[in-house]
Amino acid sequence: xxxxxxxxxxxxxxxxxxxxxxxxxxxxxxxxxxxxxxxxxxxxxxxxxxxxxxxxxxxxxxxxxxxxxxxxxxxxxxxxxxxxxxxxxxxxxxxxxxxxxxxxxxxxxxxxxxxxxxxxxxxxxxxxxxxxxxxxxxxxxxxxxxxxxxxxxxxxxxxxxxxxxxxxxxxxxxxxxxxxxxxxxxxxxxxxxxxxxxxxxxxxxxxxxxxxxxxxxxxxxxxxxxxxxxxxxxxxxxxxxxxxxxxxxxxxxxxxxxxxxxxxxxxxxxxxxxxxxxxxxxxxxxxxxxxxxxxxxxxxxxxxxxxxxxxxxxxxxxxxxxxxxxxxxxxxxxxxxxxxxxxxxxxxxxxxxxxxxxxxx
Numbered sequence: 277x278x279x280x281x282x283x284x285x286x287x288x289x290x291x292x293x294x295x296x297x298x299x300x301x302x303x304x305x306x307x308x309x310x311x312x313x314x315x316x317x318x319x320x321x322x323x324x325x326x327x328x329x330x331x332x333x334x335x336x337x338x339x340x341x342x343x344x345x346x347x348x349x350x351x352x353x354x355x356x357x358x359x360x361x362x363x364x365x366x367x368x369x370x371x372x373x374x375x376x377x378x379x380x381x382x383x384x385x386x387x388x389x390x391x392x393x394x395x396x397x398x399x400x401x402x403x404x405x406x407x408x409x410x411x412x413x414x415x416x417x418x419x420x421x422x423x424x425x426x427x428x429x430x431x432x433x434x435x436x437x438x439x440x441x442x443x444x445x446x447x448x449x450x451x452x453x454x455x456x457x458x459x460x461x462x463x464x465x466x467x468x469x470x471x472x473x474x475x476x477x478x479x480x481x482x483x484x485x486x487x488x489x490x491x492x493x494x495x496x497x498x499x500x501x502x503x504x505x506x507x508x509x510x511x512x513x514x515x516x517x518x519x520x521x522x523x524x525x526x527x528x529x530x531x532x533x534x535x536x537x538x539x540x541x542x543x544x545x546x547x548x549x550x551x552x553x554x555x556x557x558x559x560x561x562x563x564x565x566x567x568x569x570x571x572x573x574x575x576x577x578x579x580x581x582x583x584x585x586x587x588x589x590x591x592x593x594x595x596x597x598x599x600x601x602x603x604x605x606x607x608x609x610x611x612x613x614x615x616x617x618x619x620x621x622x623x624x625x626x627x628x629x630x631x632x633x634x635x636x637x
Contacts, residue, residue: 288602290335291346292317293360296542297567297626300337300359312337315563315626319378320359320593322618323609330605341538343520347371347594356599357606361561361591363522373597376607377590379619379635383523384565384583385505385515386545387557388576404491408484415480505557506585507531517559518544524559526586534559549576557582561591566628588634 292312293299300317304310324333336355340346346358351371361381364374505513511531517524518541524534537544541560545568548558560568565581572579595603613619623635 285330285332288331288333288356290333291349291355291358292335292337293358294337294339295540298361298563302337315622316359316361316378318622319613319619322613323606326609326612327605331602339540341518341540343518345520350594350596353596353598356596356602358594362594363589364592365522368594372594373603374592374594375603376610377592378610379591379623380588381591381634382562382583382588383526383586384560384562384581385557386560386565386568386579386581387505388552389578389580404488408488412484504580505582513556515557515559516544516548516555521559523561527559549579563627563631566631
């Protein structure tokens with residue numbers, strides 16, 4: 277417990293939640309000393325330095341797995357403030373006050389990719405390549421026959437005495453499908469009929485290549501979107517989250533089923549990874565999901581995040597309703613650290629570059 281000794285000032289009882297990012301992480305050094313670091317705790321450390329002249333702080337560090345229980349504790353006066361990200365909702369604002377938004381975040385689902393690489397390749401072959409290949413084979417047979425009769429001189433020049441029908445058809449297929457134009461142009465003569473056939477084949481090759489590339493890109497985008505969850509695809513799915521996570525309630529409103537458990541997030545994520553068939557994913561804040569994707573990127577590279585369709589939420593500190601003056605002072609400090617760039621600077625230490633914009637208001 278860290279105490280700022282100043283008996284003339286108002287005492288503020290501070291609950292600091294300990295755990296993995298974005299909570300305060302406990303670091304024990306070789307000499308036995310202990311330090312706490314984390315996104316929200318670092319921001320709070322900057323604020324309390326400015327508030328130390330008016331308040332003294334009694335900080336209690338605790339691992340907790342029930343956010344609703346914490347709200348009740350603050351409501352009863354056990355604590356005056358909790359240093360952890362809380363999302364205001366109608367039930368909570370009746371019990372506690374909330375500071376201004378510290379950063380923005382978004383609900384997300386941590387899950388395994390719904391399509392693996394083999395399924396993706398299979399779908400591409402089935403949906404994109406089969407039809408063009410059949411068309412190419414048919415055209416190859418037709419054009420190969422024509423090519424056989426008008427291009428004998430080029431083959432004879434290479435010493436090929438029997439440039440038969442199937443060889444011509446095969447070369448036409450290859451040139452059309454893979455754009456192998458060098459071999460065709462290198463074996464043709466300058467006869468007008470030969471040139472016209474080669475030009476036609478090259479035009480066909482370009483068209484087919486562009487068609488396949490465009491459709492493959494479109495299909496990849498479609499398959500990629502199918503590999504993730506959105507407001508439509510979470511309907512009927514079953515997710516798990518920590519008790520008190522308001523993100524879970526939002527997922528329920530969009531048609532998903534959510535099970536709430538009184539366990540630390542680290543344990544919830546670990547159990548999900550060990551038994552992914554029981555739930556479709558874990559509901560977390562987006563910044564938390566990024567932390568676990570990075571944590572397991574080598575052992576479970578298929579772990580991913582769905583978040584783009586779930587909107588944004590404000591993350592605030594809850595404060596006891598009797599501490600109105602303290603709430604005003606904390607709100608002023610939040611404005612100061614945002615205005616002078618402390619929020620962005622701290623976010624850059626803990627967040628992926630793509631998430632820094634969530635810290636800038």
